[in-house]
Each structure stands twice: as C-alpha cells, then as structure tokens.
Amino acid sequence: MLRKSALALFGALFLAGLAAAADPAPAQTQEQHCPVCRMNPANYPKWRSRIVFRDGAAAAFDSPADLFRFLGNMAKYDRQHTAADIAQIDATDFSRRVRIDARRAFFVSGSSVRGPMGPDLPAFENRADAEFLARSAGGKAINFDQAAKEINGAATR
Numbered sequence: 001m002l003r004k005s006a007l008a009l010f011g012a013l014f015l016a017g018l019a020a021a022a023d024p025a026p027a028q029t030q031e032q033h034c035p036v037c038r039m040n041p042a043n044y045p046k047w048r049s050r051i052v053f054r055d056g057a058a059a060a061f062d063s064p065a066d067l068f069r070f071l072g073n074m075a076k077y078d079r080q081h082t083a084a085d086i087a088q089i090d091a092t093d094f095s096r097r098v099r100i101d102a103r104r105a106f107f108v109s110g111s112s113v114r115g116p117m118g119p120d121l122p123a124f125e126n127r128a129d130a131e132f133l134a135r136s137a138g139g140k141a142i143n144f145d146q147a148a149k150e151i152n153g154a155a156t157r
Contacts, residue, residue: 035059035077036066037117044116046097049123052088053081064091064107064121065151072152091123094133098125106130107147111139121147 033040041048041060049067051059059078061067067089070077091102094113100123107121108130114120121142124130130141142150 032060034062034066036069037062039116046092046094046122047115047120048092049102050088050090051086052090053085054087055081055085057081063115063117064102064123064147065115065117065119067091067102068121068148068151071148093125093129094122095124095129100125103144106141106143108133108137108139109142109147109150111137113137113139121151 032042039062041050041062044062047063049061049064051061051067051070053059057080059070061070071083074081074083089102090099091105092098093100093105094108102123105123105125106127106129107123109121110119111122111133113122113133115122122130122133124133124141127141133139134141
C-alpha cells in the first residue's frame with residue numbers, strides 16, 4: 001500500500017513539475033559542473049541548486065546535498081570566494097521545479113527519494129509540501145540550518 005501511495009505521489013509531483021515554468025529551476029549551462037562532485041547540474045532539473053556571489057560569479061550544484069557540502073568547506077571548493085561573498089542561494093522546489101530561496105526552503109531528510117548520487121535532500125518552498133513527502137516517502141522536514149548541520153555537522157549561513 002505504501003508503494004502505491006509513493007508512486008501516486010511521485011506521479012503527481014512529476015505532473016506538477018511539468019506544469020511549472022514561471023521561474024525555472026536554477027539552471028546553468030551544459031558547460032558548468034558541480035564543484036563538489038563534477039557532475040553536470042543541467043542534467044538534474046528537480047535537484048539543481050546554485051550560489052550567486054556578489055561579483056556575479058555563480059556555483060552550480062547537481063543537488064542540495066552538494067550545495068551544503070560546498071558551504072561547509074568553501075575553501076576546499078572555491079579559493080576566490082568566502083561565505084561573506086554570497087549574495088543568493090537558490091534551490092529547486094522538488095515538486096514544482098521552480099527556483100526558490102534555499103535559506104527559506106524546507107528539505108526532506110532521510111526519505112526513500114534518491115538524488116543524482118543517492119540519499120539527498122529534496123527542497124520545497126513550503127513546509128506542508130515537505131511534510132507531505134516525508135509522510136509518503138519517509139524522513140522528516142527540516143529547515144536550511146538543520147540541513148546544513150546534518151550534512152556538515154554545523155550550521156552554515
């Protein structure tokens with residue numbers, strides 16, 4: 001029964017994602033690669049995340065988990081920028097596939113939903129959507145700081 005519910009949820013999320021086109025997911029180009037894992041974020045439209053720096057540069061990620069790994073150790077992945085240089089952090093709403101402010105997003109931790117490289121943190125603009133996925137696919141809804149702490153062991157702002 002749980003499997004049928006999960007399939008119905010994913011079907012609904014897929015259709016909702018197709019209908020959403022207002023503010024596309026934080027897409028980059030085929031030439032950009034995630035600084036953490038080197039995968040191409042353009043290939044993962046419902047998982048994309050991005051950091052925009054004050055100088056206009058951007059870092060593209062194939063998933064929220066890699067975004068948090070980057071934030072947890074920026075010196076390892078980007079020698080030109082620090083946390084103080086961050087102007088904006090975007091994620092993709094998992095169900096609507098639109099750009100959202102990652103700092104205000106809710107993430108689902110510990111669900112059966114897998115990202116580009118396995119366990120990940122689907123992002124949602126509102127808590128109700130995150131809690132719905134958590135009820136359907138397991139896990140729990142958490143905020144930005146909780147997600148950062150889960151990935152890195154310490155809050156990242």
